[in-house]
Amino acid sequence: MHRVVVLALHGVYPFELSIPVRIFGTATGPDGEPLYEVLTCSVDGRPVATSADFAVAVQHGAEVVDTAQTLVLPPFVCEPTGAEDWLPAPVAAALRRLPPGARIVSICTASYVLAAAGLLDGRPATTHWNNAEHFQRTFPNVNVDADVLFTDDGEVLTAAGVASGVDLCLHLVRRDHGSAVANRVARLCVVPPWREGGQAQFIDRPVPEPTTATTSDTRQWALAQLSRPITLGELARHARMSVRTFSRRFRAEVGLTPGRWLSRQRVELARRLLETTDLAVDRVATEAGFGTAASLRHHLTSAIGLSPTEYRQTFRARNATPA
Structure with missing residues (x-):
């Protein structure tokens, strides 16, 4: 089994602490065998105070980080005066125990810990949208993307905040074992297997009046039309709005421009077809609306x-149903 170690720091947020064991602990193989082992530890093996009115008793100290294949850091209450305050000596020592080649994951503001350790220098990273500007000022060498739910730079991954930790853990299950396993985990946990849009959709903004038209029906219509070119004007006409109004409302609701959203939907459709069908790459490109295999290759690689x-x-064999 793949060993996931969750490092609980003082003031940890209980919800985010529970995400890895819930998602990874639900993932099973064809015969029901668990695919991950999840261990929770503190830096010294002692109980950890949470952000709530209770503490968490853990069964392991930082020594289990030595055996981690994936290390997850949930967010915790911290009001530092400087970048160095995010990395107390015991936490830095725990991170140094991580074996070479192991993955390290932060959820929400735990990205500050990775940045303070220098693990995000020159890498893409995200954090809670409300902290993104401060995060960038504090760690100018990090390539902060405040518009995404999570980033994946190989062995270093960051989630934006709270429930996006679920998105990132599901992404890792999908990366490790394919969409069939990840989708089953999502169903059992009663969460969507993936979410469209990004953090921008959660930023404070006026709530539309109940009579205000939305772009929801047009998005559903577009999903049924992905195999052919769809113009912005066509989307606006379907929504019975001007292009300008539609574009503004679409971005407010989804957090992406219509063009970027369409591209993401085409990529997701192409991934499903590559995983679940024997269609040639040229045909997959056509069905997903990319037109050519070269265009599909460009978008999928990006x-x-x-x-x-x-x-x-990588994924087809993992999704194959055993005979």
């Missing part, structure tokens, strides 16, 4: 770092 052929080889 999104997840794999060509269509590499993606199919």
